[in-house]
Amino acid sequence: MKRQLPLAIIFVMGVFTLVTNFIPAKPVADVNQMFRNWYLGIITFFTFLGTINLAKVNADRAKERSRDWQYSIILLAALATQLFLGFYKWSPDALREGSPFMYVYFNLQFPLESTMYSLLAFFMTSASFRAFRARNKEALLLLLAAVIVMLGRVPIGSSIWDGFPKVTEWLMTYPNAAAKRGIMIGIDLGLISMALRMILGIERSYMQ
């Protein structure tokens, strides 16, 4: 029963979701929406679970004086501060512009996130440097395509030769789009195959 019940639920829900793609009738759509709302409710509950887990893991680390335990203290302090700023009754509410909660968000969290995102520019350069080494015929083709696309996308490219933007456009519209669509068809078929394995209870590594 411990195994059969989850499998039965997965089967019923899987078949129902598949069928709703072809049945537009309102009663069916309403039931589908109801399930989605349940999911949202569950997700909200899990937000609390995540926060509790984060606090517990870091409190344990600080208590046991594990390596770099000082970071856990900073994290717990930040968590407590933001919780206080978020829950305290600010006039009119904590999410208004200029409130202490939003001040911390816009002046601390937002710049920190932007800093992390900006790292991408440097990582892209280092990854491209390795990827574009012409070690074999395929890598040489990749290098040539990359050079053409890069020159086609910057003003200096068309100054050197006005054909660069046109060749770039052709590369992106035909070979690139064709390859992407081929991968997408494969992805969708793989997805159907995996979904069937789960609906039929063939793939159940997560519950054996």
Added chain:
Amino acid sequence: MRFEGSSGFGGKRSAAILAAVLVLGLAVAGARAESVSGVSDQTADQPAVAIAPAVISSIADTPHDGGTSLDITWQISPTEATNPGTVIEYKIMRADSPAGEFAEVGSVPATTAAFSDGSTLPGRQYWYRVDALSLTASATSEVIGPGVSIMQWYNGRHAVLALVIFICASILIYISVARRRKGKVFVRRIPALDAVDEAIGRATEMGKSVLYIAGGLDIDDPQTVASMNILSRVAEKIATYGTRLLMPCCRAMQMSMARETVKESYMRVGKPDDYKEDDIRYLTDDQFGFVAGVDGIMMRERPAANFYLGAFYAESLIFAETGFSTGAIQIAGTAMIDQLPFFVAACDYTLIGEELYAAGASLSQDPVQLGTIKGQDVAKALFVALIVAGVVLSLAGIETFNNLFLLH
């Protein structure tokens, strides 16, 4: 020593030039503002020129829907037909009775002569009128109705339904074939999966941990589910070798599912006591906060093998490059097409698209699961045939076949 504002000019001279530029700028801005205000006054002073109303041609139920939409078509205002640009938009107004109060349900720009009102209730009667608007006037069409939207139980996508049935049937047939011929299903080897043992073995030999990231989305995303299937097999090997698994999660539900999956794997190999719940932990839902947390773990713990399997966005390359800098062997897999090149460039092995979904079955080596991959290949052959047929017929000027697969 004192810094001057600019070289070559004295302070007083610079200030005079700045003041002159400012005065000139203000004068130009004032003139422009006057000119704009003149135009606006002129528009306001324009006499209202009457325009002819649009004529509603039909109100019909939107086919193959749940009874929540009506299609309204009309003939554009004759004024617009003879003098393009006069009418700027059409407002679609709806009421529950011909004499009822009309409320706007939408608007479309000039030259458009159709609108779908997607806010109707099945079986209820509605009356419509279309208001043509120019800059200075409006013209109301006759009220037409009643229009009734009807609920349908089938959305009419015959070709898509046929394709789904074919794909499911081919997979089911191969499952049945695989059940009959146990152990004789051949599926090509995936290099990234062959490297799983090597990666975990390397981590074990070096006495370091294995890092597993299941992507940035929750368990309602199929890629995360596929990642959990792979995690189950990977955790089995990790438990067998006695290596440490580190798994930071960016969704609490993902963490919960990962814990259950890994716990089951440890129990399967008979080492439930080695399972450490706190090694699978929640970091944050925030995308770049999660990136910072994972990068910190990579730099501090220096895991010898990194797995990135699931749905990734901009964080993919940051993870992969940080992992590369720590010297870890890296195995990635995603169905996010735009992130695949980053993983291919920065990781040692990459599961491309469908391979991510097939990986769980392939790692299990279960003939029945492998059978589903064979069935999937049959469906792929059908797609190739359909594409070739579509191209040939399209080149011959026959579009009927391609139109069968249009979703809208």
